[in-house]
Structure formats: C-alpha cells, structure tokens
Amino acid sequence: xxxxxxxxxxxxxxxxxxxxxxxxxxxxxxxxxxxxxxxxxxxxxxxxxxxxxxxxxxxxxxxxxxxxxxxxxxxxxxxxxxxxxxxxxxxxxxxxxxxxxxxxxxxxxxxxxxxxxxxxxxxxxxxxxxxxxxxxxxxxxxxxxxxxxxxxxxxxxxxxxxxxxxxxxxxxxxxxxxxxxxxxxxxxxxxxxxxxxxxxxxxxxxxxxxxxxxxxxxxxxxxxxxxxxxxxxxxxxxxxxxxxxxxxxxxxxxxxxxxxxxxxxxxxxxxxxxxxxxxxxxxxxxxxxxxxxxxxxxxxxxxxxx
Numbered sequence: 001x002x003x004x005x006x007x008x009x010x011x012x013x014x015x016x017x018x019x020x021x022x023x024x025x026x027x028x029x030x031x032x033x034x035x036x037x038x039x040x041x042x043x044x045x046x047x048x049x050x051x052x053x054x055x056x057x058x059x060x061x062x063x064x065x066x067x068x069x070x071x072x073x074x075x076x077x078x079x080x081x082x083x084x085x086x087x088x089x090x091x092x093x094x095x096x097x098x099x100x101x102x103x104x105x106x107x108x109x110x111x112x113x114x115x116x117x118x119x120x121x122x123x124x125x126x127x128x129x130x131x132x133x134x135x136x137x138x139x140x141x142x143x144x145x146x147x148x149x150x151x152x153x154x155x156x157x158x159x160x161x162x163x164x165x166x167x168x169x170x171x172x173x174x175x176x177x178x179x180x181x182x183x184x185x186x187x188x189x190x191x192x193x194x195x196x197x198x199x200x201x202x203x204x205x206x207x208x209x210x211x212x213x214x215x216x217x218x219x220x221x222x223x224x225x226x227x228x229x230x231x232x233x234x235x236x237x238x239x240x241x242x243x244x245x246x247x248x249x250x251x252x253x254x255x256x257x258x259x260x261x262x263x264x265x266x267x268x269x270x271x272x273x274x275x276x277x278x279x280x281x282x283x284x285x286x287x288x289x290x291x292x293x294x295x296x297x298x299x300x301x302x303x304x305x306x
Contacts, residue, residue: 020114020121021045027126032199033260037105039125041112043094056096059111134199135262144191146272147214151184153279154217157224160286179220183213199260211253218275221282241278
C-alpha cells in the first residue's frame, strides 16, 4: 500500500513539474484612450535559461495569431494581427504578454500557450472593451451654455448701438453684423457637433467651433466699446481681461481636444464663465455709456432750440 502511495505522489510531483503555471488573470479591459493593448501572460514557475528551448503561441477564436520559435529566434504575427509582438528579453523572466495596436484588437478570448523544453502550459485571458465618457454631463452643459450667452450678449450690444448711437457708420455696422452672423452660425454648428458621449473627431471639432468663434465675438464686442466710447480706461480694462481669458481659453482648448477623458475641463469652463460675465458687464457698460451720451445730447439740443 505505502509503495503505491509513494509512487502516486512522485507521479503527481512529476506532472506538476512538467506543467507550466501562470498568474491567474481572467480578463483585461481597454477603451478609446488606449493606443496599444497588452494581454498578459505571466508564468510563475520559471526554470529555463535559454530562449532556444522556448515556443510561444497566441490564439484567438481557435486560430493562431502570433507565434515565437526559439530555435529560429523568429517572431511571426499573422496578417490580421500584424502589429502583435512580445518582448523577447522578458521571456526568460516568465513574461510572454502580447502587445498590439488598438486598431487590431478584437474583444474576446485569447489563449497563450508556452512550451519550454519538456514543460508546456496555457492560460486564457478575456479582452473586454468598454466606453468611457469624454466629459461629464454637467461639463458638457456648461461648455454649451456660456458660449451661447456670449453670443446673445454680442447681439445685445449690437442692438443697443443701433438703437441709441447714430454716429456709427453703415460700413462698420455691416462688417460687425456679417462677422457676428457668421460666428454665431459656427457656434450653433459646433453645439450640434458637440454631442455628449465618448471622445470623437466630431466632438473635438464641435468644441473648437464653440470656443474659437466665441473668442472672436468677444473681440468684436471690445471693438464696439472702442467705436462708441473710444479708448476709455474701462474699455482698456475689459480688453485686458479678455486678452487674459483668451490665453486661458486656448490653453484649456488645447488640453481638452487632446484628452480622450477630459481632465482639464475646469480650465476651459472657467474661461467660458469669464467670457460670459465680461460680455454681460460689457453690455451693461455699453448701455450706461450710450444712455449717458443721449442725456447729454438732449439738454444741448434744448438749449440750442431756446
């Protein structure tokens, strides 16, 4: 009885020794932010000291997509997975992880088979894709609201000037009106393209069409101040604030467009808030200046009539 038990234990020990063991990793996730995909395959019982005795095969849906032949020291990716590779210097450390471009990654079950000398083993890893939002719904709403307010403030300025100021020339009115109309249309198109969801080319295009025309509209608004009141110190202050905001906006926009998950959204939103507030202050200031000039002109006309 005892001899049989000893032989059985020795047989089991021999089987364990010839079986390659792997770190248990059931699945890995990737999303739109990943440029490359790494599917792990990590051996735990590493004894081999030479790559010549090693053979690695990666399979997907039962078909080989990559293999490494240690005798030939040759790595061969299959056509549909042409970007796939393993880091050869990591093989002797037990790392046979597969790396490939995101464009060629397909969600599903990947099988890693490793053979070294007389030992073999395999492990299965599930590759999963999941969507991530570019920005939160609150950030999306704020980025839309404040530029639209800036557009309304611009047209409010134009109405005030046309109603209460007769000194502005028709040429300037036409230039400002056409510019404002074009930029307003661009902002509206940007809002349509700037749909909530994952990072996309249309979304970044929409964001650019929202922010950049808004900046130009504010510069046009500053031009209105100068037309009505000249280079007054308040006009200069408003212009300086807008110039500072312009730098912040372009910085925030460059970060936002390049990020698949918006991290610096607060930087961009803070500038859009400044834009809307300064536009509102500018409208109030313009109304005050125009009304003051109107009150000054009316007494002078009465005096002349007398």
